[in-house]
Amino acid sequence: xxxxxxxxxxxxxxxxxxxxxxxxxxxNSTVEVMKALQANxxxxxxxxxxxxxxxxxxxxxxxxxxxxxxxxxxxHALFNQLKDSxxxxxxxxxxxxxxxxxxxxxxxxxxxxxxxxxxDGLILPDLPEYEFETEFGAVIKQYGLDFIFLVxxxxxxxxxxxxxxxxxxxxxxxxSSSTTGSDKNMTDVNAYLQKxxxxxxxxxxxxxxxxKDKQTFDAACAHANGAIIxxxxxxxxxxxxxxxxxxxSFLNGVLN
Amino acid sequence: MATTTYQQPSSQGYYGKxxxxxxxxxxxxxxxxxxxRYLEIMQDASFQKEFRSLLKDYVGRPTxxxxxxxxxxxxxxxxxxxxxxxxxxGAHKINNTVGQILxxxxxxxxxxxxxxxxxxxxxxxxxxxALKGVECIVYMGEKDIERQAPNVARMKMLGAKVVPAVxxxxxxxxxxxxxxxxxxxxxxxxxxxxxxxxGPHPYPDMVAKFQSVISExxxxxxxxxxxxxxxxxVMACVGGGSNAAGTFYHFLDELSVQLIAVExxxxxxxxxxxxxxxxxxxxxxxHGSKSLLMQTEDGQVVEPHxxxxxxxxxxxxxxxxxxxxxxxxxxxxxxxxxxxxxxxQLCRLEGIIPALExxxxxxxxxxxxxxxxxxxxxxxxxxxxxxxxxxxxxxxERG
Numbered sequence: 001x002x003x004x005x006x007x008x009x010x011x012x013x014x015x016x017x018x019x020x021x022x023x024x025x026x027x028n029s030t031v032e033v034m035k036a037l038q039a040n041x042x043x044x045x046x047x048x049x050x051x052x053x054x055x056x057x058x059x060x061x062x063x064x065x066x067x068x069x070x071x072x073x074x075x076h077a078l079f080n081q082l083k084d085s086x087x088x089x090x091x092x093x094x095x096x097x098x099x100x101x102x103x104x105x106x107x108x109x110x111x112x113x114x115x116x117x118x119x120d121g122l123i124l125p126d127l128p129e130y131e132f133e134t135e136f137g138a139v140i141k142q143y144g145l146d147f148i149f150l151v152x153x154x155x156x157x158x159x160x161x162x163x164x165x166x167x168x169x170x171x172x173x174x175x176s177s178s179t180t181g182s183d184k185n186m187t188d189v190n191a192y193l194q195k196x197x198x199x200x201x202x203x204x205x206x207x208x209x210x211x212k213d214k215q216t217f218d219a220a221c222a223h224a225n226g227a228i229i230x231x232x233x234x235x236x237x238x239x240x241x242x243x244x245x246x247x248x249s250f251l252n253g254v255l256n
Numbered sequence: 257m258a259t260t261t262y263q264q265p266s267s268q269g270y271y272g273k274x275x276x277x278x279x280x281x282x283x284x285x286x287x288x289x290x291x292x293r294y295l296e297i298m299q300d301a302s303f304q305k306e307f308r309s310l311l312k313d314y315v316g317r318p319t320x321x322x323x324x325x326x327x328x329x330x331x332x333x334x335x336x337x338x339x340x341x342x343x344x345x346g347a348h349k350i351n352n353t354v355g356q357i358l359x360x361x362x363x364x365x366x367x368x369x370x371x372x373x374x375x376x377x378x379x380x381x382x383x384x385x386a387l388k389g390v391e392c393i394v395y396m397g398e399k400d401i402e403r404q405a406p407n408v409a410r411m412k413m414l415g416a417k418v419v420p421a422v423x424x425x426x427x428x429x430x431x432x433x434x435x436x437x438x439x440x441x442x443x444x445x446x447x448x449x450x451x452x453x454x455g456p457h458p459y460p461d462m463v464a465k466f467q468s469v470i471s472e473x474x475x476x477x478x479x480x481x482x483x484x485x486x487x488x489x490v491m492a493c494v495g496g497g498s499n500a501a502g503t504f505y506h507f508l509d510e511l512s513v514q515l516i517a518v519e520x521x522x523x524x525x526x527x528x529x530x531x532x533x534x535x536x537x538x539x540x541x542x543h544g545s546k547s548l549l550m551q552t553e554d555g556q557v558v559e560p561h562x563x564x565x566x567x568x569x570x571x572x573x574x575x576x577x578x579x580x581x582x583x584x585x586x587x588x589x590x591x592x593x594x595x596x597x598x599x600x601q602l603c604r605l606e607g608i609i610p611a612l613e614x615x616x617x618x619x620x621x622x623x624x625x626x627x628x629x630x631x632x633x634x635x636x637x638x639x640x641x642x643x644x645x646x647x648x649x650x651x652x653e654r655g
Contacts, residue, residue: 052424052556053542055436056280062423074554099278100541104555125280126541130268150281154443163281174282 003092003120004146004169007043008204008225015226016217016255017044017206018233019096021064022081023073024050025237030081031089033237036247038091041255044206045089046123046228049075049097056125060231075105079117086118094148094169096123107136111143121146121169129166137166148172150208153192157199164201171196171203173224175210193223217254229254262508262575262584269457269545272581274574277456278541282440286448287456287544289363294458297362298355298465310354311469314387315344317351319470321477321633326605333626336487336633338474340499341610347638348467348499349380353449355466357384360447367391367446371435373400373428373495374565375407376638377451382416392416395434397427400565407642425559428569432543452496453573456544460501460573467502474633475506482631489626491516492635493616494587495531495567497576499637504585514586517576518620520562521589531560532589533572534580542570547577563592563646564612566638590619596650599640611638612646 007015018037022030034045050065050073057065075097082093095114102110102124114122122145127136129149140147146169151160153174164171173196175189189210196205204225211217212232220227233250240246262271269275269291279287297303311317319339328335340348353370360368368385370392372378378394385392394411398420401408411418424430432450439448453460453467475485490507492500494517507513522530530536533548540549542557550558550570562568572580579585590598598618602610610618614637626632640647 053429053433055433055543056282056440058437059423066424069556076554098541100549100551100557101555103540104538104551104553126278126544128277128279131276131278152282152284152443154285155281156285159284 002144002146002169004044004094007092008170011043012204012225014221015043015204015206016041017046017226017228018042019046019048019228019230021048021050021061021068021234022078023068023071024064024234025067025240025243027071027073027077028081029243030078031085032243033247034085034089034093036244037251038089040248040251042091042251043226044092044094046094046096046230049078049095049101051098051101054098058231060234064234075101075110079113082117082119089118092120093118094121094123094146095119099124099126108139111139111145115143115145119145121148123148123172125150129163132166150174151196160196160199160201164203167203169203170225171201171205172228173205173207175207175220189220190223193220197223214254262579263505265457265461269461271575271578273539274545274547274577274581275457275460276546277544278546279456279544280440282443283436283456286439286443290462291458293363294359294462297359298462303358303362307355307358311351315350315354316342317469318473318477319343321474321481323481324606327602330605331621331626332628333630333632335621336478336631337608337636338470338503338633340470340635340637341608341614341639345376345380345383346641347376347380347611348470348502348635349377349451350383351469351502352451352463352466352498353377353380353384356447356449357388357390360390360449361388363447365445365447367393367442368449369393369395369435369438369446370449370451371395371428371431372451373397373431373568374642375400375404375411376566376642378416378418379407379410379414381449381451382411382414385416386414393438394418395421395431395438397421397425397431399426400428400431404565404642427559428565429542429557436543452498453501453575454496454543454545454547454571460545460575463498464501464505464575467498468505470499470502470635471504471506474503478631478633486510486513487631487633489514489516489630489632491518491617491620491632493518493567493613493637494572494576495520495569495613496571497573499635501573501575503633503635508584515579515584516586516588516620516624517579518617519587519589520564520567520595520616521591522561522563524591525589529561531562531567531569533570534587535589537570537572545574547574548572548580563595564616566611566613567616588620588623590616594619599647608636609640610636611640612643614638
């Protein structure tokens with residue numbers, strides 16, 4: 001059973017997924033941040049592979065990506081960092097990134113190496129469903145990785161069902177049509193999440209975009225299996241000299 | 257017999273192995289709406305009537321096909337200049353913005369966004385938004401805003417809001433990222449007018465079709481002049497490739513016509529300061545389509561260089577990538593210096609001050625051997641007014 005599936009069998013509510021950018025704030029802080037996230041209550045870690053042109057991300061995450069790239073982060077470097085991480089990290093790890101760096105690495109090699117270093121799933125927001133079905137989906141499956149599609153309030157019910165059927169692990173519900181880091185009204189979000197619930201999807205649903213503190217986390221969890229925090233967490237890491245205690249106090253603020 | 261057509265991409269937007277729509281789900285509804293409706297809208301009689309009438313009375317079409325006698329003598333052949341520089345706002349860009357504003361109107365969109373590099377597409381977009389009384393927001397790299405002050409002023413005079421792109425390298429590709437993000441954040445009322453044959457399907461095809469009026473006119477104009485619709489060569493500069501797509505379009509499937517695209521070599525193809533995408537790029541994905549892309553080994557997008565802001569783009573439209581890959585098109589490049597030489601030469605030989613972009617196509621004439629019976633049509637995509645500061649500096653340096 002995949003680590004993600006195992007997680008959701010064990011825990012159906014208040015699942016906390018935290019996004020962090022690999023190689024940020026320091027090149028070698030990736031695993032340190034992951035360990036601190038795990039120690040302080042993150043159920044799942046979404047690790048961002050930095051890209052020069054991250055279309056679906058807002059300025060905060062793009063800025064962290066720029067710093068990570070300047071630090072020398074690459075997919076090769078990341079896999080090196082993750083090589084021994086499974087000795088210490090037991091929570092599921094999902095890689096999030098954009099197609100171009102993955103294609104340059106070689107798509108199949110990427111899936112193979114990701115699986116080998118203990119990665120459980122992929123989020124590639126600019127991999128469309130047509131190309132997933134005709135070309136890439138089979139490769140991802142071959143290496144036992146989960147693939148997580150995004151849905152938005154603009155996505156039709158029919159399409160949500162389709163994307164749910166193609167996804168495994170969980171479904172990523174963007175809580176409003178926006179890039180990461182935008183503020184939108186949570187009450188609009190509730191109706192959308194209730195609709196998702198009524199569609200009886202096969203995958204658990206995690207809500208992303210706009211989750212930044214205990215209030216927004218709890219609100220999202222009221223109608224979904226859990227939520228994803230990204231921008232607010234990256235902001236908290238900015239300028240930190242003590243990753244462990246920054247992560248601890250951030251997660252305390254969200255969970256307690 | 258299966259016939260290959262370069263004019264129409266597959267239903268998924270592929271030209272050969274290039275194209276597609278590599279977009280995040282947040283853009284899906286808007287892009288799908290365009291994909292399912294653009295052809296039907298563009299083929300509609302009332303659309304065509306309004307489009308044609310604006311091209312004629314507002315843009316000033318048809319633009320002349322001018323026999324450049326002294327330039328022809330210089331190359332011992334026959335060179336025709338397609339005078340897109342005489343379009344309203346000074347370049348071919350407005351052919352596309354007129355088309356897209358009419359499309360946006362029919363889609364019920366009330367708010368227009370655009371990206372711009374040198375500002376030509378931004379000005380052309382601001383112009384048609386003023387014409388239609390529609391809100392217009394133009395994203396422009398912070399660096400380009402500093403470099404292109406006159407065009408920034410023109411956009412503002414036309415009522416557009418110019419928003420600096422401060423992320424990444426703060427130039428055209430980042431302005432495009434910001435425009436796409438704006439679209440993600442405003443999914444209901446906004447249409448994004450992309451300025452080139454780039455972006456997710458259907459943009460490359462849609463923009464090529466709006467620009468195809470260039471080659472449509474070339475065919476009947478050439479017939480009027482010399483009795484045949486087909487030249488031996490058509491030439492155009494390529495950044496993203498919109499004027500080249502328009503110039504090539506009605507010759508794409510006429511295999512006797514050589515298609516010559518000229519990229520910006522910057523300080524030289526191998527200088528590390530270049531924008532010659534077919535020479536330096538590898539297949540990759542940027543701004544929603546798979547094409548050739550200048551990038552590092554790790555797949556990070558490389559910042560290009562060209563003296564001409566309009567060619568300063570690390571990618572190329574998927575149609576052009578396919579023309580390159582299939583061998584249908586010939587891709588040459590001209591350096592900053594060669595383009596400047598061509599600017600001054602055209603001024604003296606023909607009394608025309610060309611844009612720096614178009615001058616790259618002119619410069620490539622020197623790299624080709626022509627017969628005296630050849631008929632070459634070269635797209636003079638824009639006029640040089642916007643480049644005057646560069647030309648003044650070059651005159652000083654050259655004495």
